[in-house]
Amino acid sequence: MKKLSPSMLSADFGILNEQLKQIETAGAQYLHIDVMDGVFVPNISFGAPVYKTIRKSTDMVFDVHLMITDPIRYIDDFVKAGADIVNFHVEATDDPMSVIEKIKSYGVKTGITIKPKTPVSAIEPYLGLVDLVLVMTVEPGFGGQKLMPDCLKKVTELKELRDKNGYKYEIEADGGIGAGNVREVLEAGTDVIVAGSAVFGAEDIHKAAKDMLDIIREYD
Secondary structure, three states, X not given: OOEEEEEHHHOOHHHHHHHHHHHHHHOOOEEEEEEEEOOOOOOEOOOHHHHHOOHHHOOOEEEEEEEOOOHHHHHHHHXXXXXXXXXXXXXXXXXXXXXXXXXXXXXXEEEEEEOOOOOHHHOHHHOOOOOEEEEEOOOOXXXXXXXXXXXXXXXXXXXXXXHHHOOOOEEEEEOOOOOOOHHHHHHOOOOEEEEOHHHHOOOOHHHHHXXXXXXXXXXX
């Protein structure tokens, strides 16, 4: 089943609970939570204490995307705050295997991410161990960027590797995705669509999420 994971980075935190209800009632299954430290990426967002406060407000899967250096330091905090998936960048650590093992030790799902210039080969040794692979289709750090179409080749490559080897991971794409290009992203083989401003930036958030989901379900 293909899924929508609206990115909380684009939400209005003054009315966050109201907006979360709108995307959840529209049918969004995941909530994408971007954690940025201002070091690994040139921006700062929010940490575990922020999303811990909304854990009781929604049943959506917390899809936590760590854009931070040395992510193993904070796995405990993010799991305790309510993460269902902890997703880290392969570029942010010298020891991806230790990060994977740490996440798995908590019994939550493990995700691994690659930036636009990072080849699939960089994560190929770990593909049999993870539950989700995130392909960034923009340079991470800021919302509202345009999708880089060449990144979709990596989605297709990941799908082929999964089919060939019997892997179980979902393929997620994040960056510049909206109603106008989501079909292209889905046709490449994406299972989970991250959308920030295309959903939370819309005048009618519920309708934007529902319209996106209507397209996504065409590909189930």
